[in-house]
Amino acid sequence: MWEYSERVKDHFFNPRNVGSLEDANAVGEVGSLACGDALKLYLKIDPDTQKIVDARFQTFGCGSAVASSSALTEMIKGKTVEEALLITNQDIADYLGGLPKEKMHCSVMGKDALEAAIACYRGEPAPKELLDGELVCECFGVTDKEIREVARENKLTTIEEVTNYTKAGGGCGLCHDKIEKILDEIRAELRQSQAKAAAAPKVMTNIQKIARIQEVIDKEIRPSLQKDGGDLELIDLDGAKVKIVFRGLCSSCPSSSLTKAGIEAKLQELVHPELVVEEVTA
């Protein structure tokens, strides 16, 4: 027995916006009888305002599939197409007070149907059709591109999670190695992009660094010093050493070392994490 939230039960037993919409100008269909769940979403979009003025659904599926469909129609009514497209599957789950983790694919189905309906409205092919990719899970017809997209968006790290969100791997299990490989690749990409982000300052040239240090000093540091009757001048950059001279009241201020530490922290944050500040006599 699944532990469904009260909101899920409410939307299952009292579904909102059930049925077809005669004058719909956008229809999205996902899933199939063979898969065990399917959703047909009807939207009426005002061409002038791009607002979704009405939404209806027909769903074949379990309690959480019906509830996700009902929630989706409530969430998108009154929104513009652009606003509606910002809704994620997690938003649908959150709206319902959460879904059992094995049922997250129901929220993904809602999002897919919405994207399909809007693509239909715009005269584009359904996003799922664009996800040609390589078929990974033959039981549920899931491609590698689809798995990548959902895994990235929901930060999935295990085969079980991928199955919960996309159904891929939930049948015969023969594709588990392939899913593991995709997850490895996503993990490698993530590591690479993190490393890149961390390495970014290192690729600055000395001239770029000096220019950036000067900019930070002028904009972030000097104005506050000047308010107290002091000032500061950048003399030189020697490797990671930023050589400065205090002017005005700062030069005799007993807390200038504290000020120096503050400047160093600022430069480390905004220019390069290895910079150190050194006070010199001019």
Next chain:
Amino acid sequence: MRVIYLDNNATTAVAPEVFEAIKPFLQERYGNPSSMHFFGGSVSREVTKARENLADLLGVTPGEIIFTSGGTESDSTAILSALSTLPDRKEIVTTRVEHPAVLNLCKHLARFKGYTVKWLSVDKEGMLDLDEVRNAISDRTAIVSIMWANNETGVIFPVEQIAEMAAEHGALMHTDGVQAVGKIPINLKNTAINFLALSGHKLHAAKGIGALYLRKGTRFQPFIIGGHQEHDRRAGTENVPGIVGLGKAAELAKQNLEEESSRVRSLRDRLQEGIMSQVQFARINGSLNDRLPNTLNIGFEFVEGESILLKLDELGICASSGSACTSGSLEPSHVLRAMGVPFTCVHGSIRFSLSRYNTQEEIDFVISQMSVIIGSLRAMSPFGQDKISSACIVQ
């Protein structure tokens, strides 16, 4: 809220007589049957009586009964014993529709232990092809393991006949009798069946008790090794309350089997006719002729099983489904798929399984609700709208 319990193939209510029989053994009569003193010895006599009652239900001798923890342990014990006593034979013959207790053990043995498993298919009524069975059994077969009755559809297999085929090749025959014992008459005495697994909680005894029938003269290797209990065939201090309860449940089953099964059958048939006459686009899964008297499995087209169960649950009606969504996996019932039940129907299959405690009034209430439930779900479904809009509910 009152509960209408129609999920007796999953588990059953403990019979009041069984509960009464168990009680002293959870309270004052806590002795160990292996002890030498009177306090334990008197308990031992109760275990003996329970063994006699169970043997009587199966038409065997008490020495052929080994108490276990349940159906799964009995299945594992039988199959692994056969494989170790016939070490030169590396093949197992079984069906695609077994309970996971046998199915997954056989998959494991094939994948990790190097055995070859011959998987027998079933036809669209869930029946075996006896020629296929005969062809699958050979002198390489160590064990043939075929359930007596299927838990999902109630279909009964001719295991006595298949046991003869196994014997011709010197192979051992095991049957998972968990669903059959207590529901249909069973007399193992004149059969060639070597092992039968049964479970207490399917016949109104408690959970955690089961038994293995081991035909006299069958070579045996125990599964759980340790003390001398069960004549060195199953170690561990006896589950006395469980055993006493199973003995009582067996006695009740034996006394009432004929009368009860005909009463349960007529209720099941009433439910079947009631639903089938009121709901269109429904089909019965499983042979109408060779079926347990208590089981009814119906596939409803264009709707999904979990949704049906949720609506039933709201009314206090307990049933189960072969739908993917209810199993925790994403795969619909392996039994229905092996039978080739079309996808339009497999996800919408519901199993009702009755017991002696159901009443006609309960059945009539369920009948009155089914057409409403299926109708409301079909009104929501994107499938079959053209077909059912006018035809779905016959008021």
